[in-house]
Amino acid sequence: MQGRINLQDEVDRVLGGGPLGMNVDQAKSICLREGLTVSPVRSLVWMLALGVLDPAQTDKWPNQARAWRKSYARKKRKLLVNPNKAKSKTSDNPLADDKDSLWTVYFANEELREEIKRDLTRTYPEMEFFHSDRIQGLLLDALFVYAKTYPDPSYRQGMHELLAPLVYVLAHNRDRDAVTVPDWLDPIYATSDAALEADAYQLFHIIMDTARPWFAVTNAPRGTIPPPSPIVLKCQNLQDGMLKRVDRELYDHLVDVGVEPQLYALRWARLLLGREFHLDDLVIVWDGLFAHSPDLALLDHICVAMLVYLRDQLLESDYVYTLRRLMKFPPVEDVRCFVEQGLALATSKTPLRSRSKAEIDAAAAAAATARRDADRAADPLSGRSHARGGASTFAKSIIATAHGGASPAPVIGASSSSPRRRRRRNGNSSSSPAPNTDNDALQRVSDHVSDLLATNHQLGTKLTDLVAVLQGEVHTKEPPSRETLYMAIAGLKQIKDVLLGNLPYSPDAPLDIVVPPARHDINYTEPDDVDAADVDIEPAPSEPAPSDPAAPSEPAAPSEPATSEPDTAPPLPPPVLDLIGDVSSPIGSKLSVFGDVDDEFGDPDSLFDNL
Template structure:
């Protein structure tokens, strides 16, 4: 399996370095999900977001220019009074002196900004060890400070760190995998010119520079959603009587965007739109986080990256974001229609797990381009929304039966086939046990009639329970897939270091790395035990 992945990776290198590469080819890679286990994701994102052109011959010049630009911005906006570039004369470089030339003056002015950013960065993806590394946190803080100082009309707003984090994660992962691949024999298939191009693209010394440029391009598309000033010439409405909550909200750009989303939802699904309006749940109530974080808290990171693959393919990306927003609502429409105010808010604030992210994104692409992309069939693929992302039942979901043990087989399930087998088994058992006069009750999956046992009890609830349990397992397996993939890469790196062991320091580094991997696997096992309990 590993060999197959390596072959695909090097084929991917050759494809992206080919002279006939087109934007359409890259889009298809994103649509087909071929970037999920590839070192090309960060490079494709840079091309799709106009950080780099399609032509590989221009990459070196543009990378050199953009990296030099970041060095210049960093020198302007990051102030370290201990830096040798500042005068060390105590008359000029003194924390107690308040002069314009004193670097401490600027350092203290930026204290609040640094403090806010540092607190947010510390809270970034606490479940992923990558973001707990000190150098990663320092890099994120530096990028956010430079961006905030360079764009004072937006500055820094909470949530920007969660846009930056996946970008940095993808770029660093690609660099690490490239360095590992470079040491293998397969790298010899590339010519010397292409090797130099890739070494420049995946240069570890400049990963902060490249991440900043990538982050800046994303913020060019969604930056207005972080602006909090009211539109010019608009009078406040707060004094008007009988206003609904969202009508009194200042008309910022993000509020207007969410109003457009509400209008689109009404055109696609008037029933769902009317239900939410009657409950006084406007998109502004739950959608600000969805938009500002590009759905970063609603999906696991491996699914989120695939969603971003497709979002970054489209121009403007705002249209695709709007389509994903609509797809999220329609995907759980049945649950929302059956819920009251509290139930709807719970589903919208803690979005239920999506079983097949590929089908979900096909639905989003359908809303973005309905004439070209067919609408997928969601009835056969339930959305298991009676559980939260953490696998806990929603409080508004009432179950009057005891959870049966071992309801789901230990083998890895494939959603459709497993559900079909469950239904067939239950139907067969019931047919054998019940009399011909027994009439099945409606319920269960996709509105199908569910058979009853001798006591007349419907099987619909058992089928629903099985769906929930399979969804929990699927979510846990997805997390394990990501963990195993990351651990495998790092273990390969450790093995390579052991082969070239030439110093005590290298041995210590490898030992630390292996202990970290052991701790991650132990934590994963403990987490799974807690979930079972």
């Protein structure tokens, strides 16, 4: 069936053999170096690394799996008490006070299961897989069995986040629609819910052998201070011991701002970094964690590497931001760097500071640049553009320019459908010889590209200035200047003609594109608040004295009608008139040129069609 992954192929690749031989050291090396990505062999490697399966006795694996599954099933049946079906004494009833009463045990079990259920509803809420009734019931029963088997510490919040990734990996590795399983591994990759639950419990049990003390609660007589719990001591050693030796500056900063290690490291350690990374990244970290040793000794070194990764941000932060950053770790492009750095810290005999985020990013950028330079040196003209037709036309024009306007000569031995053949990176030559490199042609290509970049920069600068002018006219409180608008439009039209190839342009002799002064460049200041005492106030006209009604009144002289001069725009300079044409039409019609410019910028490919 197409789309399936062949498990046998993955076993051969990772473990180096079939049922007659298992190279576990090779698998561990892969886990520590690169992780297993989405390989269905992950659950098998985890079982081998944690000691659930013996790599030297592959023929006994079916019997071993059958044994631990039966043992788990018996334990589960014994612990899931149902008084209604059990044979009990007549006096045993729901109201009995006897601590050995089946009803007392039943009520205690139900209380414990309700506590576990509350946490399970919050398990990876964004992933539908964990919220089906099937998976919820499976997780509930496995955690309940563990809590009853180990009353100290019983169940503690966070244990569900250790079990959930195990169930996720086991279930997806056994999906028969995605994985083809060979017959000899079919008993290990059993698909029943009972087998999935028992196998997940077996892995969880081994992990908890190391992590159980981290969930313990220390008690002390009343009135006395309890001793530090194992998890607090672990957190203190992480910051006050290991980080102090690796990066003293960062350690001093955390102490100065008052960040206690248990505030962030307690969750990191208890959940094996389960909340710091996405689940798909977390399992890659767990690949290295389990492969290093079943006692999870690499965990502390990975935590130190994570602290140093954030050093540049933390050193510039106060208490609040530092704690927020540590409690919500930022997304990481490749979590394998933490396994790599943690392993380096674990194997170094001298204090070795791991790399910060800036250093890792710089190293990745340098490596990418080195690979790109190597590719260009091997075949300088083999770069291909993935843009649309306009960009390909642009690339062809560059090559044509390099060859004096003619198409490049075909490569001898290359097929007609592919005029150039990329040289293989591994150094093996193909059947056709490598193309000859014309130094003059390459120089012309380089010069042409340099001119294009210079042109883009100059036109971009002019365009920025023109946009600033238009913004100044739009946002001013005064009426916009018609002359300024016309001049800005003229400059935009020049840039458009250059981009369309209608107007020659050279960065060595650029055009004198008209850019009027922007509104914010004009020395304009708002008037200060005016004091009434500083203003000459004309006296208000006095009311006319009441006239004598007996006196004859003279007719008032007729007032001349007020005339206003027409609002005429100042004349534009001749160069502007030549560029924008007739200016007698309303300004609204002239703004239509923006539509043309916008169309050209809306389609990036069209910018190169006429170059």
